[in-house]
Amino acid sequence: MKKTIAPFIISFLITVNLFAQTDTTQMLNSFIQSTLEISEIVPSVSVAIVRDTDILYLETFGYANWEQEQPATNQSVYYIASCTKAFNGLLAHILAKEGSIELNAPILNYKPFKDFKRKEVFQNITIMDLLTHQSGIDNPYLSFRLAYTGEYTDAEILKLIEEETQPNEAGKVFEYTNFGYYLLDYLLQAELGKDWRDLLDEKLFQPLGMNSSTAYASKVPADKLARPHGGIFKGEVKVSPLQKNDAVMHAAGGLMTNIEDAAKFLQFYLATGNGVYPKDLVENSYRQQVEAKHEYVRVFDGKGYASGWRIGEFEKEKIVYHFGDYAGYFAHYSFIPERNIGMAVFSNTDMGMTAANLISKYAYNLYLGNKREVKSAEKILYKKVSKALAQERKAQRAHEQKMAERTWNLSLPKKQYVGTYKSDNYGKVEISYEDEQLIVTAGNLKTVATAFPSENTMRVELVPGSGTIIGFDLKDGAVVSLFHQRETFIKVE
Missing domain, CATH: 2.40.128.600 (Lipocalin)
Known part of the structure; x- marks a missing residue:
């Protein structure tokens, strides 16, 4: 039986003029409800909007498990994929402040790199280079094992790092990959005897009271997990067969959290440390280190990269942000320091990016008082999104039909x-x-x-x-x- 989000939200008539409403929360509720109803492809969305000491908005809509009709709540836990980099970038700055590592020191000063026999490829690379995707080296094999199969031992990964890492053709320029954060993890393990998972819990989650955040998939209660969903354009939305486990929770994309903890994390930045860490440490963690265009996403104008954060502009305001995208999940973190406002948006489908972008753009304009842009967002939602999704569904059906018509061409049984x-x-x-x-x-x-x-x-x-x-x-x-x-x-x- 076809389901919609409607049982868990108030039905919304597209003919309603959102801007005629005066309550900001009601307007955002209506826009999110409309986005989900028009798209019909997003099982759930969880949204937080905060200032340094205030929660402006905290709501979750839809299903944590579409097939079982399990409602998503503010306590539902989502995988946030590459948004993990912002956490580990901050962790590196904390450890540097404590004297455990030095961000501008060569990685060859640290284990395991200083013990490698093959050192030449790792020369002139600093920890900051790892954090900012400008190490100039990469390895084609690590993501398949660390992010997807989970079939490895630490000894095998270290062997791959030493023997199969190669220089990039372009040299030491910005190139976004997971690789630098993989190396950071093994450096911390070798030097401090703890991996990033436990260090984040000790240095960040516990001090900030982020009790639902973890880098261990096994620690998330089954009834709290927002399950990943696939089959979006095939007309059969269902829980994805690809589920995260501890072995594939890696330092470049390996955190699970809920929207309540996301609000705390953003408030930590807007309050520049909340007294937990010094103001200069927090600000340094999102200070731009390299120019980096980000043309893939239309919501923000990406300009650069910091330590696990992208730096850009939104309506001529400096914005700090990062997105995370993995089979069955999409996550968005962002904040505008000068306007004291931040936002997180989670969805339990990788196709949630379109909805998250619509919601985040609308919400920022709404709370910043940009009335013209709010009206424009409504028009885009009603006039363009439905048409675009219909075209995507048509293309997907044609692709499925083409694949169904293929015949096997194997020489043997x-x-x-x-x-x-x-x-x-x-x-x-x-x-x-x-x-x-x-x-x-x-x-x-x-x-x-x-x-x-x-x-x-x-x-x-x-x-x-x-x-x-x-x-x-x-x-x-x-x-x-x-x-x-x-x-x-x-x-x-």
């Missing part, structure tokens, strides 16, 4: 492709045969393979919504290896 395949860099991929389907598993990832026209290939969505191709190598009538992500996996079983 499907059962002969079953086995365990291994790459030293990526780990294991296992293929099984169930109910006449090929099932592909890589650690925390699991999917049903579908046909692809090229000979001895198949399509997989190990990460929901992101299709890739697996190809097979045959020798003497038997499968000997597979090729995926530009890597060969040898069949070992």
Whole structure:
């Protein structure tokens, strides 16, 4: 049965003129309700708007679990993906203030890097370079294991870091990746004997009373978790099969929190430390370090990057912000220091970005008193969003139809492709045969393979919504290896 957000919010007629209402909270409620009803694709949205000492708005709408009709509340916990970088950037400044690390010191001064035999690639790189995405080096293998499969040991990751890290062609310029924060984690573990998860709890969550924030997925009560959702444009919104576990909660994107704790975090910045940490420490943590355009997002005009925060402009005001996007989740944190206002928006679908952008732009203009922009946001919602979503649904249906018409082009019976395949860099991929389907598993990832026209290939969505191709190598009538992500996996079983 098709569900809408309506059971949990007041029905709203599009013909209502929002600006005719005088109560700011009521206006924002109505706009959010309209956004969810028009989109019909966002299971839930959680919103906080704060000043340094005041909560201006704190509301949650929709479902934490669409299939079970479980309402989302202000206590519902969301995965915030890359917004984690702002927390670890702040952590680095706290540790530097305490004398545990020095932000402008070369990483070769610290373990594990100073113990590497292959040191040359890590020369002239500081901790600040890691925080600001300008180390000039990268590694293609870490995200697959740290963020998705969870199949690794620390020894394997350290080996990959030392042996497979390579210089970028452009050199030491801004290039947004997760890599610098991975390195920060292993530096902290080696030097301090604690990883970022426990340090954040000790240095930030406990002092700020953020009792629902954690870097351990296992610590989130099942009845509090806002479940990730997929299938948005397929007309079958459902809980995503890809769920976070402790092994894939990493330093570049590994926090879970609720909107109440998000409000506390933003107030910490607007109150420049709240007496917990010095004002200069807090301000330094979001001081721009490098120019960095951010053209992907239209809400803010991205100008630069600080220590885990993007720096930009909104209606000619300096704004500090970061977004987080992962299969089944979207998160937004931002604040305007000079206007003493900040906002967080969470959604339990990666397609929540459109809704979050609409809501955040409208809300900022509403609370800043920009009446013309408020009216413009209403027109965009009613006249453009529905049309854009309809076009997206049409395109998705055409794509699904095209894939459904594909036929298999395997040289051997499907059962002969079953086995365990291994790459030293990526780990294991296992293929099984169930109910006449090929099932592909890589650690925390699991999917049903579908046909692809090229000979001895198949399509997989190990990460929901992101299709890739697996190809097979045959020798003497038997499968000997597979090729995926530009890597060969040898069949070992």
